[in-house]
Amino acid sequence: QLQLQESGSGLVKPSQTLSLTCAVSGGSISSGGYSWSWIRQPPGKGLEWIGYIYHSGSTYYNPSLKSRVTISVDRSKNQFSLKLSSVTAADTAVYYCARGVPAASGWFDPWGQGTLVTVSS
Amino acid sequence: DIQMTQSPSSLSASVGDRVTITCRASQGISNSLAWYQQKPGKAPKLLLYAASRLESGVPSRFSGSGSGTDYTLTISSLQPEDFATYYCQQYYSTPFTFGPGTKVDIK
Numbered sequence: 001q002l003q004l005q006e007s008g009s010g011l012v013k014p015s016q017t018l019s020l021t022c023a024v025s026g027g028s029i030s031s032g033g034y035s036w037s038w039i040r041q042p043p044g045k046g047l048e049w050i051g052y053i054y055h056s057g058s059t060y061y062n063p064s065l066k067s068r069v070t071i072s073v074d075r076s077k078n079q080f081s082l083k084l085s086s087v088t089a090a091d092t093a094v095y096y097c098a099r100g101v102p103a104a105s106g107w108f109d110p111w112g113q114g115t116l117v118t119v120s121s
Numbered sequence: 122d123i124q125m126t127q128s129p130s131s132l133s134a135s136v137g138d139r140v141t142i143t144c145r146a147s148q149g150i151s152n153s154l155a156w157y158q159q160k161p162g163k164a165p166k167l168l169l170y171a172a173s174r175l176e177s178g179v180p181s182r183f184s185g186s187g188s189g190t191d192y193t194l195t196i197s198s199l200q201p202e203d204f205a206t207y208y209c210q211q212y213y214s215t216p217f218t219f220g221p222g223t224k225v226d227i228k
Binding site: 046047048049063096105106107109110111112 | 216
């Protein structure tokens, strides 16, 4: 059973870089046919897709965040990561990682449990 | 970007009620639509994909239909564990986008 688990800093100062990692267990991130996404949800609000990466390293980012986002993959550790630069209070959210099915265009399943990141000085 | 809207934004219903939630896309999405259920403090859970295909393990009281720009999620007989917020998501084109959600609570 595939499981995803987010980890990283829960408190980030304004203008700094948010860094999160998603560890994948119960399956290989190098398996073809899937993408690996980050999705966020501000407190009490809806869901926003941030971007995805393939096991090959190819990425696609939401244009609304593209200038600040980097998603990378570490196949040796079976994990992928998110970096979001120049954060503001508007980036405060629960950040989820999820598998995209099928790759490039699809739905998300499963999801990690989510991790709250607060941007505050 | 494809904009997704949902109606109603919230509803109150009783156990056993039939509930229908509507999702509308700003352009045709060729059944490239998923539905999720989210409970407080939890990650969204996939219910249906391709507009009407039930995810494995999801109760058959959940069903989906629609075409073009308009889609519906129906719960045939609401159960206590179904009180939650429901989101639709289009995956027809990037950036993938979600509806604003429909909160289903107890009448």
